[in-house]
Amino acid sequence: MASLKENNFVSSLFMSVEHVFHNYGRVRVLKDVNLTFHRGEIHALVGEHGAGKSSLCALLSGLLRPASGQIVIKKNPYHFLTFPSARRNGIELVDQQNFLFENLSVAENLFVSRDSHPSPVYNRNKLFQKAGEYIAQSGFQLDPEIKVKALDLSDRSLVNILKHVYLQPKFLILDETLDNLNTETLHKVVNILTDMKKLNASILFVTHKIDEVYQIADTVTILKEGEVFMSDSVKNIDKINLIKFAYTEMTKVGQIGVTREEFYQILKYNEAILQNLPVNLLVIDTDFKIKLINERAKSFFHLEHRIYYNLPLEDLFLPHNSDAYNLIHGTLQKEQDRTFYNVTLRTNDALKRNNIVINPIYDESFLIGTIVIIEDISEQEELREQMIFSEKLASTGLLAAGVAHEINNPLEIMHNYIEFLKYEISDRKQLEILKILQNQTATISHIVSNLIIFSDDYTDQIETCDLNILLEQAIKLIQPNARHKQIRIHFEKETEVLSLHANTTEIQQVLLNLFKNSFEVMPSGGDVFITTALVQENGVNTARMTFRDTGPGICDDHPMNIFQPFYSPFYSSKTGAESHLGLGLSVSYGIITKYQGTITVENIKGSGCQFVIQLPQTA
Known part of the structure; x- marks a missing residue:
């Protein structure tokens, strides 16, 4: 007993070709062809030129008689079909040659010129109106009164297709006709064929465009040298x-x-x-769903334990990266090829800067998806900004050193005269004035010495020192001030000796500058956390110090700006006032880099900021 599935398969069968042979003289063009065509099916026929495709189409439409074999239509066997019998069975052939009457209008070709020259008795106005309505309903803009000879190849092929579709065929054959259509017309004709399929019509189209097979067809048959090489569902090949x-x-x-x-x-x-490209790569389909995400992108978006296939693009970017999502989604909608530079993305609370490259993927003229490449340029941007910053400081250093040397000369003269006057004047009031002048010149001298540190020519006594000891000394020095300001200092030090080869006074100056800035931004008290460690950086033993406070943080999207001279780095949310302008952190930056070290700063989520200083350890 036949199964239900088998019965459904047989009931959907419209036509079968059984053991068909055909010759042109002594040349055999079709060899034992066996094929089935089903209702509600779009069937593609492909093969090289001369494979027998057009001969098979002519045979199915009654224009050729096979040498042997039979054609079965709705269980009725035919040794051959004639043109009238094919038409009675609802078979229509749209030939690749576009057999139209060139000197007749579009309307006349659609409705009058069927089997022979048209009858001269018909109402042209009604004919044009009818044709115009039919063309418009089909979704096209074509003048029904224009003569066919004035049309281009695409429009001629369209008229030929519409002429046969109007008859509502049960089996429509398109012999390479779709290949002649332009992209816009093809899309609309495909919609017509899809509607016919829904009405249970069977469609056979011959094509050399493989893309059309995968866009339109349910089944594909390959003819090679007159034989069926294979016939299968498009999904299976x-x-x-x-x-x-x-x-x-x-x-x-x-x-x-x-x-x-x-x-x-x-x-x-x-x-x-x-999967192993050194960039973050996504492949997205036309429904904005992810079809592929490579290993680097999985790590970038932290998807190691998530199922990403068919994940909507918005789920990957929202809610934290709405700006980047809008850029990408808008470009995808427009099917554009775009590159966006320096786009910020947040992944696991880390902000990264990226270039985003969007490349649509086309199969011939059809969009099948989009490649999105996200290139993390955070490190490159940091290096670039570091270089720019260093160049700024170098320029400032040259200027500052020149100015400092010029100021030093008159300053020394002033200092010497004040010292001389102290021994020449006995009046106490005047001596107090001289003392004030001496203190002010000392202040100017201190500022000048800070300026000289920017100069590459500046040298001072270098010695071996221990970072932990220098920190303990600095803490001891500022501890009374810390207690007065209700600031608690927490120091967790490395057990190993952190030996540095540097000027002790300069390193102490860096530490005191950090304490000074933290104290200024915590007028109502707070905490300072300091840790030291011995780490390996690029194979080199490095002393690392982390200095963190619980202040309001740095009011700048680019915290590294605080190392610029005369920059106001901090803002107190409680007092509403900026801290004073100065050179402290700029000088600190100059000192650390002079000893081949690094100093960085970042805002800490919640409150405060954190400085990290790294200096190479001496052997």
């Missing part, structure tokens, strides 16, 4: 194999397995390349 089978020298079906195996090896190889 990949595009590369279809091209190989249809247009390369292969004659044994047994080779299919080998070719498929080779294809999948190529596919795996290409996928492996994409």
Whole structure:
């Protein structure tokens, strides 16, 4: 007893071709062709020129008689079809030659010129109106009164298709007609064919455009040298194999397995390349869903334990990266090729700067997806900004050193005269004035010495010192002030000796500048946390100090700006006042970099900021 599935398969059958042969003289063009065509199916026929495709179409439409075999339509066998019998069975052929009357109008070709020259008795106005309505309902803009000879190839082919579609055929054959249509017209004709399919019509189209097979067809048949090489669902054959089978020298079906195996090896190889590219790569379909995300992108978005296939793009970016999502989504909607520079993305509370490259993927004229490349440029940008910052400081240093040397000369003269006057004047009031002048010149001298530190020519006594000891000394020095301001200092030090080769006074100056800035931004008290550690940086033993406070943080999107001279780095939310302008942190930056070290700063989530200083340890 036949199964329900088998009965449904048989009931959907419209036509079968059984053991059909056909010759042109001594040349055999069709050899034992066996095919089935079902209702509600779009069937593609592909193959090289001369494979027998057009001959098969002519045979099915009654224009040729087979040498042997039969055609069965709705269980009725025919040794051959005639043109009238084919038409009675609802079969219409749209020939690739576009047999139209060139000197007649579009309307006349649609409705009058069917089998012979049209009758001279018809109402032209009604005919034009009818044709105009039909063309408009079909979704096209075409003048029904224009003569066919004035049309281009695409519009001629369209008229030919509409002429046969109007008859509501049960089996429509398109012999390479779709290949003549422009992109816009093709899309609309495909919609018509899809509607016909929904009405249970069967469609056979011949094409050399493999993209149309995958856009339109349910089933594909390959003809090679008059024989059916294979006939299968489009879902069961990949595009590369279809091209190989249809247009390369292969004659044994047994080779299919080998070719498929080779294809999948190529596919795996290409996928492996994409997966291991040194950029964050996403492949997104036309519904804005992720089809592929490579290993680097999984790590970037922290997707190691999430299922990403078919994940909507918005789920990957929202809610934290709405600006980047809007840029990408807007470009995808417009099917544009765009690059966006320096786009900020937040991943796991870390802000990263990226270039985003968007490349649509087209298969011929059809968009099939988009590649999105996200290049993390955070490190490059930090290095670039570091270089720019260093150049700024270098320029400032040259200027500052020159100014300092010029000030030093008159300053020394002033200092010497004040010292001389102290021994020449006995009046107490005047001596108090001299003392004030001496203190002010000392202040100027201190500022000048800070300026000289910017100069590469500046040198001072270098010695071996221990960072932990210097920190303990600095803490002891400022502890009374800390207690007065209700600031608690927490120091967790490295047990190993952190030996530095530097000027002790300069390192102490850096530490005191950090304490000074923290105290200024915590007028109502707070905490300072200091840790030291011995770490490896690029194979070099490095002394690292982390200095964190619980103040309001740095009021700047780019915290490293605080190292610029005369920059106001902090803002007190309680007092509403900026801290005073100065050179302290700029001088600190100059000192640390002079000893091949680094100093960085960042805002800490919640409150405060954190400085990290790294200096190479001496052997």
